[in-house]
Every structure is written in C-alpha cells, then in structure tokens.
Amino acid sequence: MLAQKMRAVLAKAMSMPYPFSDMVDKARKGGIRLEALQLDLAAQRPEEAIRQLLEPIRQFPALKDADRILRQILEREGEMSTCFGHLAAFPHARTEACQELVISAGRLARPIQWGSQVQEAQLVFLLVVPLSAINPYLATMRDLTHAFRKTKLTEQLLEAKDEAAFLEAFNRCLARV
Amino acid sequence: MSEEAAKAGDSHTTRVYFLLRLLARWRPGPREQVFLLSIVVGIVGALAAIGFQYATHAIQFLLSQQTGPYVETFRNMPGWQRILVPTVGGLLAGLFMQLGRRIDRRKATDYMEAIALGNGDVPLRPSLAKSGAAMFSIAGGEAIGREGPLVQLSSVLASVLGRIFRAPPPRLRLLVACGAAAGIASAYNAPIAGALFVAEIILGSIAMESLGPLLLSSMAATLTTRTLEHPEPLYRFQASFDFPAQSIPSFLILGIACGLAAPLFIFILRMGRRGFEPLKAPLAVRLALGGLIMGIIAFSFPEVAGNGKSVIHEIIQGHYDAPTVGTIMAYKVLAVAAVFGSGAVGGVFTPSLLTGASLGFLVGSLANMTGLAGGVSPEVFALVGMGAFLSAAARAPVMAILMLFEMTLTPVIILPLMAAAVISYFIARSLPGESLYEETVRAGPRSVFDLSLGEIRIGQILRPTFPKVESNSRFGQVAQNLLRASEGMLTVTRDGDRLAGVILLEDVKPYLRDRVLADSIIASDIMRNDLPRLRVDQDLPEAMRIFANTSEETLPVVEIRDGTEHVRGTLDRSDLYLTISELTRRATAG
Numbered sequence: 001m002l003a004q005k006m007r008a009v010l011a012k013a014m015s016m017p018y019p020f021s022d023m024v025d026k027a028r029k030g031g032i033r034l035e036a037l038q039l040d041l042a043a044q045r046p047e048e049a050i051r052q053l054l055e056p057i058r059q060f061p062a063l064k065d066a067d068r069i070l071r072q073i074l075e076r077e078g079e080m081s082t083c084f085g086h087l088a089a090f091p092h093a094r095t096e097a098c099q100e101l102v103i104s105a106g107r108l109a110r111p112i113q114w115g116s117q118v119q120e121a122q123l124v125f126l127l128v129v130p131l132s133a134i135n136p137y138l139a140t141m142r143d144l145t146h147a148f149r150k151t152k153l154t155e156q157l158l159e160a161k162d163e164a165a166f167l168e169a170f171n172r173c174l175a176r177v
Numbered sequence: 178m179s180e181e182a183a184k185a186g187d188s189h190t191t192r193v194y195f196l197l198r199l200l201a202r203w204r205p206g207p208r209e210q211v212f213l214l215s216i217v218v219g220i221v222g223a224l225a226a227i228g229f230q231y232a233t234h235a236i237q238f239l240l241s242q243q244t245g246p247y248v249e250t251f252r253n254m255p256g257w258q259r260i261l262v263p264t265v266g267g268l269l270a271g272l273f274m275q276l277g278r279r280i281d282r283r284k285a286t287d288y289m290e291a292i293a294l295g296n297g298d299v300p301l302r303p304s305l306a307k308s309g310a311a312m313f314s315i316a317g318g319e320a321i322g323r324e325g326p327l328v329q330l331s332s333v334l335a336s337v338l339g340r341i342f343r344a345p346p347p348r349l350r351l352l353v354a355c356g357a358a359a360g361i362a363s364a365y366n367a368p369i370a371g372a373l374f375v376a377e378i379i380l381g382s383i384a385m386e387s388l389g390p391l392l393l394s395s396m397a398a399t400l401t402t403r404t405l406e407h408p409e410p411l412y413r414f415q416a417s418f419d420f421p422a423q424s425i426p427s428f429l430i431l432g433i434a435c436g437l438a439a440p441l442f443i444f445i446l447r448m449g450r451r452g453f454e455p456l457k458a459p460l461a462v463r464l465a466l467g468g469l470i471m472g473i474i475a476f477s478f479p480e481v482a483g484n485g486k487s488v489i490h491e492i493i494q495g496h497y498d499a500p501t502v503g504t505i506m507a508y509k510v511l512a513v514a515a516v517f518g519s520g521a522v523g524g525v526f527t528p529s530l531l532t533g534a535s536l537g538f539l540v541g542s543l544a545n546m547t548g549l550a551g552g553v554s555p556e557v558f559a560l561v562g563m564g565a566f567l568s569a570a571a572r573a574p575v576m577a578i579l580m581l582f583e584m585t586l587t588p589v590i591i592l593p594l595m596a597a598a599v600i601s602y603f604i605a606r607s608l609p610g611e612s613l614y615e616e617t618v619r620a621g622p623r624s625v626f627d628l629s630l631g632e633i634r635i636g637q638i639l640r641p642t643f644p645k646v647e648s649n650s651r652f653g654q655v656a657q658n659l660l661r662a663s664e665g666m667l668t669v670t671r672d673g674d675r676l677a678g679v680i681l682l683e684d685v686k687p688y689l690r691d692r693v694l695a696d697s698i699i700a701s702d703i704m705r706n707d708l709p710r711l712r713v714d715q716d717l718p719e720a721m722r723i724f725a726n727t728s729e730e731t732l733p734v735v736e737i738r739d740g741t742e743h744v745r746g747t748l749d750r751s752d753l754y755l756t757i758s759e760l761t762r763r764a765t766a767g
Contacts, residue, residue, distance in 0.1 A: 079649045080699050094702060134684040134703050138694070145693045 032140055032174060034125075035060065036104040037163050041124070046114050047074060050091050053104040053126040065097040069128055072097075081115020086148040087158070089114045092127035094137065101136050102128045107157065107166070123157050146177040207664065207730065207749045211348060215355040215390035218338060219397025222331030222359030226398075227405055229308065229330055233323070236316035240266060247318040247483025251475055259479060260472035263516075266317010267468025270310040270521060271461025277306020297349030299336035304329055311522035314464065318482040320471055320512035321523030328360035328524075331398075335359075345640035345748075347755035351387055354380055358391045359398035366402065366411055370580035371395040377573040378614055384758055386751065410586040411486070414493055414560060420593055424551030427544035431558060432565050432597035434540050435533060436604025439569035442532055443613055445510055446525065449518025460520060467519025471512045480505045481512040484523075485531030489563070492534050493556045499542035506535035525613060529570050530563045537562015560585055561594050568598035569605035572612035577602075630760050635720050636713030638756050639734045639746035645670050646700045648677040652688075653695030655680060655703070660689060664731040668744055669704040676735050676742040678704030710735050713745050717757055724750050 036056035043049035050073055058066040072093035076082070083089045104126045114121035125144060129137040147153045153173040160166035234244050241262050243250040251259050280302055311326030335356025339349040354375045362371025372391035380387055453463055475482050488509075492502060513528045541558025544550035550558070560581065568577035577598050582591060605612075628637075644662035646655055648671045659667050665682040680703055688694055709723050711734045723732065730750050735742035 076701070079701060080651075082697075084697055090697070092702070131705075131707065134705070138685060138688045138698070138703065141698060142688060142691055142694055145697050149693050 032103060032143055032170075034105045034167070034170070035102050037166060038104075038106040039160070039163060039166060041106040041108045043108060044112060046077060046089070046091070046112065046121070049089075049106065049108065049112070049121075049124050050074065050077070050126060053091075053106050053124060057102055057104045057128070060102055062100045062102055063098045063128060068097045069093060069095050073126070073128075077115075081119060083114035083116075083119040083121050084145060084148060085119070086154045087111055087120060087122040088144075088148045088154065089121035089124045090127060090141065090144060091124065092129060092137075094129040094131055094133070096131050098128045098130050100130060101133050101140065103140070104128075105170075107160075123154065143174055143177055147173045151176055207348070207751055210342070211351060211390050211751075212393055214338060214342065214344075214352055215394040216397045218331070218335040218352055218355045219359040219362075219394035220401050221334050221338065222356050222394070223363040223398035223401035223405075225330045225334055226327045226360055226363040227402065229312065229323070229327055230406075233312045233316050236312055237318075240316055241318070246487035248480055248487045251318055251479035251482040254479075256476050259475045259482075260469065263317045263319050263468035263472040263475065263482075264465050265468070266313050266315075266319055267464035267466070267516075267519065267521060268461050270313035270317070271459070271464035273313055274306055274310040274464075274522070275460055277303060277309070280306070297336055297339060297344075297346060297351070297353040299333045299353060301333055301337055304333035307522050308333075314468075314516070314521040314523055315484075317468055318475070319468055319516045319521055319523070320481050320483065320485070320509060320528060321516050321521055322484040322525055322527040323523065324361060324364045324526045325524030326522055327364045328357045329522075331360035331363075332356040343640070343642045345746075345752050346638055347752040347759070348749075350759075351390055351755060354387065355390050355394035358395045362395035363398040363402040365580065365584055366399060366409075367580050367583035368392070368395040368399040370576055370583050371398070373576040373579055374571075374573070377576045378571055378612075380759070386754055386758065411584045412489060412493060412560070412563075414556070414585050414587045414590075418553060418557055418589065420553060420589070421551035423549070424544075424553045425593065425596065427540065427549040427551075427553075427558075428561060428593040428597045429600055430544070430549075431537055431540045431562055432600030433604060434536055434601075435562060435565035435597065436569045436601035437608070438532070438536055439529075439566055439601065439605045439613075440608045440610045442510060442529065442566075442570060443610060445514050446517050449514030449516075451518075452514075453518045453520065463519045464521055467516045467521055470515035470519075474508050474512045474515075478505065478508045481509045484527035485509060486527055489527075489531050489534045489559075492531075492538050492559050495554070495556050497538075499539055499555070502535045502538045502542075506532055506539075509535075526567075529567055529613065533563040533566025533570075534559040535562070536566060557590065560587065560590050561597050564590075564594045565597035565601040569601035570613045572602065572606060574598045574602040628760075630718065630757070631716055633717055633756070633760070634713060635711050635715050635717070635734055635748060636736070636745060638752060639711075639713070639748045640752070641746045643668055643733075643744075643747040645744065646680075647671065648699070648701040648704070650700045651696055652698040652700075652703070653692075655685070655700050656689040656695065659685070664747060664749070666729070666731050666733075666747070667700075668733050668747065669700045670744055674743045674745075676710065676733060676744045677701060678706045679708050679733055680704050681708075681729075708732065710742065711748055712737060717753065717760075720748065720753055721757070724753060 041049055041052050043052055054066055054070055057063060063069060072095045073091050076093045077091055082091045106124050108122045111120035111122040151173040156169035157166055160169055238244050241250055243253060308326040308330045314321060315323050332353045335352045339352040344352060358371045358375040361374050362368045372388060372395040375391055376388050456463055480488050488505060491497060509531055513525060517525060538555045538559040541550060541555030545555060564577045564581035568574040578594055581594055644658050645668040646658055648669050655667060659682050667680040669677040669680060671677045680700060685703055708729060709727050709732060711720055711723060711732050713734055713736045731747050733744055734746045734748050736745050
C-alpha cells in the first residue's frame with residue numbers, strides 16, 4: 001500500500017514540469033524575444049535607425065525615459081561602433097531608465113554606413129538593458145553574434161518576405177547556435 | 178607497446194591535462210596568494226638558513242682550521258688562539274658591516290623590527306651586509322646566537338618576494354613575518370614554535386588570519402630543512418623518567434627562580450650595551466673589543482664559546498656537576514653581555530636557553546640535595562629550566578612550552594614545564610623591565626602602524642597597483658586582464674585614472690573565453706557603478722562599515738578631485754583586518 005502511494009507520488013512528481021524549464025529551454029536555445037520588429041526602416045544614418053527602432057517601444061512600461069535612453073545609446077555608439085559585420089548592428093545601452101531587457105529589431109531597405117567607412121549595416125537590433133542585467137545582456141549578445149557569425153542568418157533575414165518569415169528564420173538560426 | 182599500456186598512458190595523459198587545465202583556470206584570491214607565498218617563503222627561508230650555516234662553517238674553518246661545535250674547537254685551541262679567533266671574528270664582522278654601509282647607507286632593519294614594525298619593507302643590501310657580518314661573529318666562536326641573522330636573512334628574502342608581487346603594506350608585513358617564522362623553524366627544527374614565536378612575540382596575535390600563513394611557512398621551512406639537513410630534534414633527552422607529585426613544588430621554585438633571573442639576565446645584557454656606549458671607536462674596533470673580552474673569558478673557560486648549544490647537550494647529559502654549571506652560567510652571561518654590548522649581530526635565544534638550563538640544573542641539584550626533587554634528576558630540571566627561563570625572558574609562555582617540546586620531543590616534561598613557565602612568566606611580568614625583544618621591537622622604523630586607529634587613512638594601506646582597463650577597451654582585453662587579476666575585479670577608468678566603474682569576474686565569467694564576443698563588447702557595457710568605493714581620506718572604521726555592507730572582498734579606492742573620482746588603488750578586506758588587528762594589539766600592549 002505504502003509502496004504504491006510512494007510510486008504514485010513519484011510518478012506525479014516526475015510528470016510535473018521542471019520549475020525553471022522555460023528559462024532553461026530559452027537559455028539553451030538562445031531564445032531572444034523581439035518586442036518590436038520593423039521590416040521597412042527608412043533610415044540613412046545610424047542615428048535615424050536607432051530613433052526609428054526606439055519608437056515602437058517608447059511606451060513600454062519597462063522603459064521609463066525613452067529620450068534619455070536614446071541619448072545613452074548614441075553616447076555608447078560614440079564610444080565604439082556597435083556594427084558587428086555580416087550587415088548587422090547591435091546598438092545598445094545599459095541604463096537605469098529601464099527595468100527589463102527590451103529588444104527592438106529592424107531591417108533597412110538597403111545597407112547604410114555604420115561607424116567606420118568600411119562597415120555597413122542593414123539588420124539592426126536595438127538592445128535596452130537594465131543596469132543590473134549584465135548576464136542577460138551578455139547572453140543575448142553571445143547568441144546574436146554567434147548566430148550571425150556561424151549561420152546564414154543575414155541572408156535569411158534579408159530574404160524574409162514578412163515578419164513571420166523573419167521571426168521564423170531568426171528563431172531557427174538561434175536555436176542552432 | 179601493448180594496448181593496455183597505451184590505454185593506461187592515455188588515461189594518465191588525460192589526467193595530467195585535466196590537472197593542468199584546472200591549474201590554468203585556478204585564480205588564487207588574495208588570501209590564497211598569501212598562503213602560496215608563505216610556503217615559498219618557508220622554502221626559500223630554509224634554503225637561506227642552510228646556506229648561512231655552510232658559509233659560517235667555511236669561515237670557521239678559515240679562522241680556526243677546525244669545524245664542529247665551538248666549545249669543542251675552542252678546547253682544542255691553544256690559549257692565545259682562544260683570544261685571537263673571536264677578536265679577529267669581531268674585527269672582520271665590523272669591517273664587513275662598515276663596507277656594507279659604504280655601499281648602502283640605509284640602516285639595516287633589525288630582524289625583529291622588520292616584522293614587528295615598519296611596512297615590511299626590509300632593505301636588501303644592508304640586511305645582507307648585517308647577515309654577512311653575523312657570519313664572521315658566529316664563525317669566530319663569539320657567544321651569540323645565530324637565530325638573529327637567520328631570521329634576518331629569511332625575512333629580507335620574504336620582503337623582496339612580497340615586493341616583487343607588489344603586496345600592500347599589511348600583506349608585505351605578514352610575508353616578512355612568515356620569513357621570520359621560517360628562519361626560526363629551520364634553525365631550531367621547531368615548526369609550531371617558529372610560527373608561535375612570531376605570532377606571540379612580534380605580531381602579538383594568534384588570529385588565524387596571520388597564524389595560518391605563519392604555520393604554513395614554518396611547516397615548509399622545517400620540511401625543507403629536514404629533507405636536506407638534520408631530522409633529529411635539537412636536544413633529544415634519552416633517559417626515561419616520571420614526575421612524582423612531590424617534585425612539583427621544586428618545579429614551582431624553579432619557575433620563581435627563572436622569573437627572577439630572566440629580568441636580571443636582560444638587565445646585564447643592557448648594561449653590556451651601555452658599557453660600550455662611551456667608546457667612540459669605529460664599529461670594527463668595538464666588535465673586535467667585544468670579541469677580545471669574550472676571548473679572554475674563553476682562555477680559562479672555553480665553554481663560553483659559541484651560542485651554547487653543545488654545552489646544553491652536555492648539561493642535559495649530566496656531564497657537569499653543579500659548581501661547574503654555576504661557573505659556566507656566570508661566565509657565559511658575562512661573555513654574551515660583552516659580545517652583545519659591542520654591537521655584534523646575532524641573537525640571544527640559545528644563550529638564554531643555556532642560562533635557563535644552567536639555572537634549572539642548579540635548582541634541580543639543590544632540590545635533590547634537600548630531597549624535594551622526588552627522585553627527578555637535575556638534568557630534567559635543566560630541560561624545564563630552559564623553557565621556564567625562555568618564557569620569562571621572551572614573555573611568551575605558549576611559544577616557550579611548545580618550543581621546548583619540539584626541541585626535545587620529550588612530552589613528559591610538558592606538565593612541570595607548564596607550571597614553571599607560567600609562574601616564571603607572571604613573575605617576570607610583574608617586575609620592572611622589558612622582555613628580551615621588546616626594546617628591539619619598539620626601536621624599529623616608524624610606519625603607518627604607529628598611528629592610532631583614527632589617524633590612519635585608507636590611502637596609507639591601499640594597494641597602489643591594481644588591474645584596470647579603459648572604459649572603451651574591448652571585451653577581449655577585459656577578459657585577458659580579468660584572467661590575470663587575482664582580485665576577481667577589474668577597475669574601469671576613463672581618461673587615465675577617472676573611475677568609470679568596476680567589472681566583476683562573477684558577472685562575466687562564463688563568457689571570458691568567447692572569441693566572438695571579444696570584439697563586440699567594450700568595458701563600459703559590462704561594468705558596474707553600484708559597487709561601494711572607498712576614499713583615500715576615509716579612516717579605518719569607515720572602511721570597516723563600508724566592507725560590512727558588501728560581500729565584495731576588494732573595493733576600489735578613489736580620491737575626489739575637481740568633483741571627479743580618481744582611482745588611487747584597491748583595498749582588500751583581509752588587508753584591512755590585518756591592519757586593524759595590529760593596531761588593536763599595539764593599543765592593548767600600551
């Protein structure tokens with residue numbers, strides 16, 4: 001009787017989802033949630049692109065002061081270009097003006113010069129990072145850089161016809177990293 | 178090669194690689210660094226002690242055409258040579274020191290001063306000159322101990338090692354203390370007492386923060402010495418004996434006698450110093466004169482030659498009767514006072530042991546005559562007398578008890594020794610006068626530790642060299658510097674020394690070896706600004722309060738100028754504790 005009960009309890013316990021399964025899964029797959037996506041950015045310069053990417057997330061409850069964030073992102077861009085290569089750029093700032101990591105992505109109609117004269121970007125991922133989120137920031141940056149470096153993510157994102165195709169290609173490549 | 182052998186070889190290689198990788202990834206923190214360095218200091222100190230011993234023997238041979246125990250060689254000498262050899266030894270020692278002073282005019286820090294006081298910065302050349310001079314004094318058979326120069330030598334090597342690793346003052350001081358412990362441990366084959374000697378007499382604390390490294394250093398020194406030199410205890414006592422209860426009062430009397438005699442011994446030594454003060458002759462002449470006085474005594478009593486180790490052996494083996502021991506003791510004290518007073522470099526540790534052994538033997542003989550000894554031989558009293566006298570003279574009963582145990586490896590003497598050592602200690606302490614080492618300790622170089630707790634500023638104890646990167650340094654550079662740093666923290670600066678923030682190893686550890694990230698991130702992306710910082714002008718209580726509110730082991734220290742924070746160094750929690758511990762000890766000691 002007791003053994004049966006124990007087996008039942010054990011079976012129930014085994015069938016329960018692991019409490020942090022989502023996080024583990026996300027971390028394993030390099031899961032990155034894009035809060036906003038614009039496939040028709042019409043910027044000529046990095047600053048314009050950054051402004052446009054910030055617009056859709058401006059009202060996010062996690063963001064307190066979008067203007068300040070913009071200023072900080074541009075300051076950071078001034079320190080060193082965030083252009084990664086593979087036509088991708090990751091403008092970002094760690095700021096006290098946000099409470100959680102927010103990512104806004106966009107695709108430009110054609111590549112624009114980003115940072116130095118030889119660097120160009122067409123796919124831009126804007127990261128707004130809370131001061132305390134050093135580890136999530138590094139994890140996100142690692143996933144993004146590895147995905148662009150090790151897979152054909154650039155080509156697939158440029159070829160994506162709509163948001164669904166873009167997201168599908170993005171998630172697929174991230175999962176392979 | 179068979180398949181099995183190949184497999185075994187592969188497995189062995191894998192294990193070696195695994196260990197190497199572990200080692201490569203292991204980053205010792207400040208405390209682990211001190212532990213590791215203390216072991217290195219112990220080994221180096223022991224090697225230096227052995228080298229010193231061989232060099233002394235070589236000089237002894239040049240001076241007297243003999244090697245071996247000094248008493249024995251003096252007995253074999255004709256009378257004129259007994260006078261000449263210590264005189265020449267003293268003269269050469271003085272000339273050597275004068276030569277050393279010409280090369281480097283800095284005062285050689287005394288072996289005690291270096292650790293007890295100062296910032297642990299022991300000047301190399303003057304110390305080497307002093308140790309070299311001691312070789313001539315000792316080789317000349319002068320009545321002086323060799324623990325002084327041995328400790329000095331290992332201390333200066335520890336100081337040099339600490340300076341190479343840019344240790345901040347509190348840690349450098351601890352390393353020098355480790356050197357001293359190594360010197361004593363290897364000289365007396367006494368690892369526990371070596372550590373306790375430094376802890377109890379010099380540092381005045383047996384807190385594990387300092388005692389731990391001292392023990393490790395002593396252990397390493399003793400192991401090195403035992404591997405290369407004598408594995409035997411210094412004063413092994415062969416006879417078996419027991420302590421009947423009726424013998425205890427006589428040991429208490431011995432404790433009282435030692436408690437009274439030790440301050441007198443120290444007083445005579447001081448008189449020796451004062452006796453030479455009016456003599457305005459060059460150092461070489463003074464030391465030669467000290468040697469000459471000793472030589473004249475040795476003319477009739479060769480037993481006064483050397484530090485007294487062989488005479489102790491003879492006393493505890495019952496080679497002498499009470500009147501002879503009394504005479505040896507009296508002349509030995511005079512000889513030590515003459516040599517010590519002339520300014521010869523050396524210690525008075527073994528001469529103190531000889532005085533204690535003689536006194537113990539005399540009390541034991543008296544107790545046997547009156548029937549109070551309960552059958553315990555005077556030789557056993559001599560052993561206990563050594564410890565009781567040392568306890569009173571050095572004002573360090575714990576060290577004395579352990580030292581005697583380690584030097585004799587005779588556990589049965591511990592009980593009467595405990596009684597006699599404690600009594601002698603309290604009696605000596607209640608009498609006017611200082612301990613054997615107090616004056617030396619007090620007369621050392623002034624340093625930050627002479628200030629009061631409220632006077633010291635963080636700027637005086639910080640570590641001025643620290644790992645740092647500019648805020649726009651790439652992640653690859655950050656990772657490289659973090660992997661090299663021992664603090665687990667990297668200071669981020671702007672425009673040279675303006676503090677921008679700090680990067681903690683724990684924040685970035687999993688990504689340090691990521692080559693793709695190396696060029697994509699810069700230092701300012703991952704630095705923290707929320708960590709507390711210390712100011713150079715803050716005092717230690719304030720630093721304690723700030724450390725109490727953080728779990729970080731190291732914090733940046735800044736100087737505020739023109740409204741901005743300029744980094745001046747870092748401060749480790751352990752260095753702060755070491756400083757406060759030393760200040761508290763001094764405050765308690767008055």
